[in-house]
Amino acid sequence: MSDNExxxxxxxxxxxxxxxxxxxxxxxxxxxxxxxxxxxxxxxSNEMTNGEQHGAxxxxxxxxxxxxxxxxxxxxxxxRIFPKxxxxxxxxxxxxxxxxDHQLAGNYGSNAREYMQGPFKAGQSTxxxxxxxxxxEIFQQGITKIExxxxxxxxxGFSDLENAQMDEILTVFxxxxxxxxxxxxxxxxxxxxxATLEGAYSDPLYSGNNNMGGxxxxxxxxxxxxxxxxxxxxxxxxxxxxxxxxxxNMQH
Amino acid sequence: MxxxxxxxxxxxxxxxxxxxxxxxxxxxxxxxxxxxxxxKERGTADFQQVHDExxxxxxxxxxxxxxxxxxxxxxxxxQEALPMxxxxxxxxxxxxxxxxxxxxxxxWRFLPxxxxxxxxxxxxxxxxxxxxxxxxxxxxxxxxxxxxxxxxFEKTAGISGEVKNxxxxxxxxQYPTPPMIKTPLLQKFEKxxxxxGYTPFMLPSANLSEPYKxxxxxxxxxxxYCGFCERFGCEYGAKTSPEITVVPTAKKxxxxxxxxxxxxxxxxxxxxxxxxxxxVDRISGEEFIQPAEAVVLTSYVLNNAKxxxxxxxxxxxxxxxxxxxxxxxxxxxxxxxxxxxxxEQMNVFMGAGSLGMSIxxxxxxxxxxxxxxxxxxxxxxLTQTGTRPILSNPVPPDTPAWGADFKKASIHNYTRTLGVxxxxxxxxxxxxxxxxxxxxxxxxxxxxxxxxYNFTDQDRALHMFITKKAEEVMKEMGAKTVVPxxxxxxxxxxxxxxxxxxxxxxxxxxxxxxxxxxxxxHWNAENLFAVGAGNFAHNSxxxxxxxxxxxxxxxxxxxxxxxxxxxxxx
Numbered sequence: 001m002s003d004n005e006x007x008x009x010x011x012x013x014x015x016x017x018x019x020x021x022x023x024x025x026x027x028x029x030x031x032x033x034x035x036x037x038x039x040x041x042x043x044x045s046n047e048m049t050n051g052e053q054h055g056a057x058x059x060x061x062x063x064x065x066x067x068x069x070x071x072x073x074x075x076x077x078x079x080r081i082f083p084k085x086x087x088x089x090x091x092x093x094x095x096x097x098x099x100x101d102h103q104l105a106g107n108y109g110s111n112a113r114e115y116m117q118g119p120f121k122a123g124q125s126t127x128x129x130x131x132x133x134x135x136x137e138i139f140q141q142g143i144t145k146i147e148x149x150x151x152x153x154x155x156x157g158f159s160d161l162e163n164a165q166m167d168e169i170l171t172v173f174x175x176x177x178x179x180x181x182x183x184x185x186x187x188x189x190x191x192x193x194x195a196t197l198e199g200a201y202s203d204p205l206y207s208g209n210n211n212m213g214g215x216x217x218x219x220x221x222x223x224x225x226x227x228x229x230x231x232x233x234x235x236x237x238x239x240x241x242x243x244x245x246x247x248x249n250m251q252h
Numbered sequence: 253m254x255x256x257x258x259x260x261x262x263x264x265x266x267x268x269x270x271x272x273x274x275x276x277x278x279x280x281x282x283x284x285x286x287x288x289x290x291x292k293e294r295g296t297a298d299f300q301q302v303h304d305e306x307x308x309x310x311x312x313x314x315x316x317x318x319x320x321x322x323x324x325x326x327x328x329x330x331q332e333a334l335p336m337x338x339x340x341x342x343x344x345x346x347x348x349x350x351x352x353x354x355x356x357x358x359x360w361r362f363l364p365x366x367x368x369x370x371x372x373x374x375x376x377x378x379x380x381x382x383x384x385x386x387x388x389x390x391x392x393x394x395x396x397x398x399x400x401x402x403x404x405f406e407k408t409a410g411i412s413g414e415v416k417n418x419x420x421x422x423x424x425x426q427y428p429t430p431p432m433i434k435t436p437l438l439q440k441f442e443k444x445x446x447x448x449g450y451t452p453f454m455l456p457s458a459n460l461s462e463p464y465k466x467x468x469x470x471x472x473x474x475x476x477y478c479g480f481c482e483r484f485g486c487e488y489g490a491k492t493s494p495e496i497t498v499v500p501t502a503k504k505x506x507x508x509x510x511x512x513x514x515x516x517x518x519x520x521x522x523x524x525x526x527x528x529x530x531x532v533d534r535i536s537g538e539e540f541i542q543p544a545e546a547v548v549l550t551s552y553v554l555n556n557a558k559x560x561x562x563x564x565x566x567x568x569x570x571x572x573x574x575x576x577x578x579x580x581x582x583x584x585x586x587x588x589x590x591x592x593x594x595x596e597q598m599n600v601f602m603g604a605g606s607l608g609m610s611i612x613x614x615x616x617x618x619x620x621x622x623x624x625x626x627x628x629x630x631x632x633x634l635t636q637t638g639t640r641p642i643l644s645n646p647v648p649p650d651t652p653a654w655g656a657d658f659k660k661a662s663i664h665n666y667t668r669t670l671g672v673x674x675x676x677x678x679x680x681x682x683x684x685x686x687x688x689x690x691x692x693x694x695x696x697x698x699x700x701x702x703x704x705y706n707f708t709d710q711d712r713a714l715h716m717f718i719t720k721k722a723e724e725v726m727k728e729m730g731a732k733t734v735v736p737x738x739x740x741x742x743x744x745x746x747x748x749x750x751x752x753x754x755x756x757x758x759x760x761x762x763x764x765x766x767x768x769x770x771x772x773x774h775w776n777a778e779n780l781f782a783v784g785a786g787n788f789a790h791n792s793x794x795x796x797x798x799x800x801x802x803x804x805x806x807x808x809x810x811x812x813x814x815x816x817x818x819x820x821x822x
Contacts, residue, residue: 080654080655081654081655082654082659083655083656083659085656085659085660087659087660087663090659107311108311111319111337111338112319113311113312113317113318113319114318114319114337114338115318115319115321115322115335115336115337115338116319116337117335117692117693119691121332121334123331123332123334124326124327124331125744125746126327126742126743126744126745126746127325127326127331127334127336127745128325128336128337128338128340128744128745128746129337129338129746130334130335130337167655170654174653174654193653193654196654197642197645198306198310198642200641201305201640201641201642202304202305202306202310202642203303203304203305203306205304206306214641215641217663218641218663218666218667219597219666219667220601220640220641220666221601222303223303223304224303224478224479225476225478226476226477226478227476227477227478227479227599227602227603228433228474228475228476228477230599230602231433231435231477231599231602231603232433232434232435232436233436233599234436236596236597236598236599236667237599237602244301244303244304247300247301
């Protein structure tokens with residue numbers, strides 16, 4: 001592989017340039033993009049609630065994105081970053097797009113606990129984030145740019161593209177080759193990638209990591225009270241994951 | 253207009269480890285103490301839902317609200333400093349307990365060499381071992397003088413450990429509690445380092461191996477190895493923190509009051525004494541003046557220095573002339589290490605903040621430096637702190653950063669990756685310092701602290717040396733693939749490295765080259781004390797809190813002595 005294909009294990013992720021589109025596995029995911037009431041997702045919902053509740057979890061509604069189109073672009077992009085495969089669910093099945101939507105509507109989206117006073121200047125990369133934009137504004141602009149990049153390259157909307165075409169577009173964002181206003185496309189991509197992983201692996205209370213599917217793949221047991229009785233044992237301990245909601249149930 | 257309150261004996265700015273220790277000791281001695289804490293009250297009961305990586309480790313629930321206050325940063329004097337808008341390189345504390353709530357609990361004593369580093373280095377290697385650009389200096393105190401205070405802090409905190417490190421300074425006592433569990437992962441490190449001829453030992457830990465009642469009567473519980481320590485508070489009261497030890501000890505005396513949401517903006521000075529501090533109530537916006545017989549700065553490194561600067565107490569350090577001491581000798585640390593990818597799955601998600609084993613063979617002056625172009629070294633450890641899935645996505649080199657191959661590799665390797673890491677010492681350099689920013693202000697209209705910092709040649713040489721040692725250990729541990737850390741480039745404030753910032757209010761034997769004396773009493777104001785890692789004249793190859801705790805007990809003794817007799821304590 002060329003240097004361009006080196007991953008995040010190296011410190012210079014932002015400085016390295018990304019991934020050749022051909023290196024990624026193809027396959028059609030777009031069929032499942034319209035809505036979340038596909039057969040597979042219904043089954044997951046039922047498992048999650050022991051069959052007591054039917055239909056989609058109540059967290060599957062939007063607080064931030066106002067239209068389906070933007071949300072579908074976001075969904076398709078996150079699925080390319082974290083695709084469904086033989087290991088298990090991808091971003092869409094894990095409800096990552098809803099996680100991101102909900103986060104953008106809150107403190108995360110408005111950079112509420114960060115220093116946002118001017119003057120805003122570009123600075124060196126070692127000085128970090130210097131944009132006047134909030135994350136909500138960056139995502140909004142980034143989604144629009146993904147769509148316009150798709151139209152100009154392929155004369156099609158992003159969510160109608162083949163996987164390899166989507167990857168080509170995400171890669172130019174990653175490589176910082178798309179002009180954005182008051183933020184770099186590389187920064188937007190980094191944010192999108194990080195938010196996707198956060199949605200896949202945070203406690204389901206944030207409406208991602210549906211049915212703890214992210215944790216199951218990684219064999220992370222989530223919230224466990226204590227490992228004091230097992231930590232000295234040889235061999236890998238397979239432990240059924242628990243979310244923080246299990247504590248609430250105990251308290252009722 | 254600011255409202256003036258009733259005078260007290262002692263006021264501390266901030267209530268974390270140092271503020272708590274000062275309060276406990278002074279209040280026990282009968283002094284009336286007020287602690288001004290800019291954040292809110294919190295304690296064990298607030299951590300029942302703490303097993304939440306996203307909220308605490310990613311969104312920094314327990315840390316400083318940067319919308320109110322941050323710092324500015326640049327790599328060198330030619331650059332324009334810009335605000336650190338998001339937390340990254342280090343994680344600043346806020347609220348009761350400060351960083352002492354979300355620390356890992358690794359509790360070291362610095363080496364005897366550290367306190368006399370200039371004298372000892374010159375004696376052994378001559379005066380020119382490091383270039384004149386490094387402002388190396390002795391601390392104005394020896395390890396032997398500090399030993400009783402180390403001992404006291406370890407007893408307060410109930411530190412779990414074993415006396416097996418052949419390189420540590422002489423100890424009067426054993427650790428108060430036995431070491432933590434030596435897990436299979438730690439045994440891998442123990443075996444490998446023993447094979448290589450080193451002397452591994454269990455890391456001294458404030459996550460206690462068994463329940464413990466400290467000399468003040470405070471109960472600390474036994475660690476449950478839940479894997480949520482660093483960046484989290486402990487729901488079991490098993491990670492020793494100010495709010496479960498020294499703070500309740502101080503309160504029990506009836507001589508202690510903590511005022512929350514009290515953000516100190518200025519130290520008030522009159523002649524060669526201070527009269528108290530001015531603070532803003534963050535809720536009401538009102539200003540208050542709290543008069544005191546003695547003022548003790550017990551906030552973090554950065555704010556202790558900033559408050560002295562905005563209050564114009566002491567002379568600001570100027571790298572162009574070398575004059576001034578305030579803001580001088582800012583140091584950090586370097587983190588050489590190696591990652592190992594293994595075939596077998598391991599219980600990496602179990603752990604505790606200070607669960608680990610270490611070697612000190614390449615730390616301090618524990619080895620001969622005559623043929624290398626650096627001084628000091630690094631403690632090298634394998635820690636099992638509990639890795640969590642958002643932040644831990646280890647992949648071998650040449651793996652794409654996203655997509656199907658990334659997903660596969662990061663999931664496969666999550667339970668198959670270990671790290672051996674060094675905490676590399678940091679030597680003071682004339683260009684690395686703190687000052688006040690002229691462009692950016694905090695929420696109270698006070699200028700932000702400006703940090704000018706970059707890694708130096710000494711750092712690069714040490715980093716390369718320790719990286720090789722870590723790589724050897726990892727190979728011996730049997731990793732299938734061993735990936736050494738990248739060589740140091742410029743210091744970058746974005747990725748998390750370590751919250752071991754030091755210097756700026758350094759201690760020493762003379763007002764010519766230090767801000768405070770060895771009781772942490774300010775040279776220019778006898779009733780003003782500043783205590784914390786800011787007192788370190790350089791940074792060692794360890795976590796700082798053990799030495800900070802010892803200095804705080806030393807400082808408390810100074811404040812009590814001062815309250816009786818006044819005057820300079822040295």
